[in-house]
Amino acid sequence: MSAERLRQMIDRSDRIVFFGGAGTSTESGIPDFRSADGLYNTSDGGAYAPEEILSRDFFYRHPEEFYRFYKTRMLYPDAAPNAAHYALAELERQGRLKAVITQNIDGLHQKAGSRNVLELHGSVLRNYCIDCRELYTLAEVIGSAETVPKCRTCGGIVKPDVVLYQESLDTDLLERAVRYIAQADMLIVAGTSLTVQPAAGLIRYYRGDRFVLLNRGETPADRWADVLIRGSIAEVFAGLGLGREE
Known part of the structure; x- marks a missing residue:
């Protein structure tokens, strides 16, 4: 699928929700967890x-x-946002993106300018x-x-x-994430294996027909995606021409 077609889908949407995992930040130099190099x-x-x-x-x-x-x-601490982070921040500024829901703990979405970020697993920036x-x-x-x-x-x-193993995710935060996904007219899921519960189960609350799944490897939700993209998250978002990397 070309970046142009993805851009057309975005242009037709005004309640976009992004749900991301470790793969969103790998091109900022932060390793993921479960890949061969993770x-x-x-x-x-x-x-x-x-x-x-x-x-x-x-x-x-x-x-x-x-x-x-x-x-x-x-x-x-020296990691910088990549093109995906900046593009998402720009979509939020345009009023199209309603929330970033992330499993990451690096704070790069906020560093890029995103404001409404639901950090399911917390943040290293807070102690x-x-x-x-x-x-x-x-x-x-x-x-x-x-x-x-x-x-x-x-x-x-x-x-x-x-959030460490043996600790529970914040219930109020999960409920907010569910509401955003349930109300979305477009759901973009990127950089996550969709194997860690309960976060991975959030996508089942999406009822629309613009479910975009962007990941380098296979996920359990591939068969349900309306659009399935294999490749670099940063490169795909850079091709949208939304937010430029600074």
């Missing part, structure tokens, strides 16, 4: 698997090991003390002299505001 297949977690390290129990039992992995493999709830920035976490960042007020451990 975090789960290339990371060196020592005696622990990445899925174990990124769990709630592991964080509380072994915060030093958690942060060694987290700081070296999960944080990309808080698990005892007194004082807030901390990513720069403060990275710049901490200690392996495990501690609260300057009470001495408690500072935790990233990201």
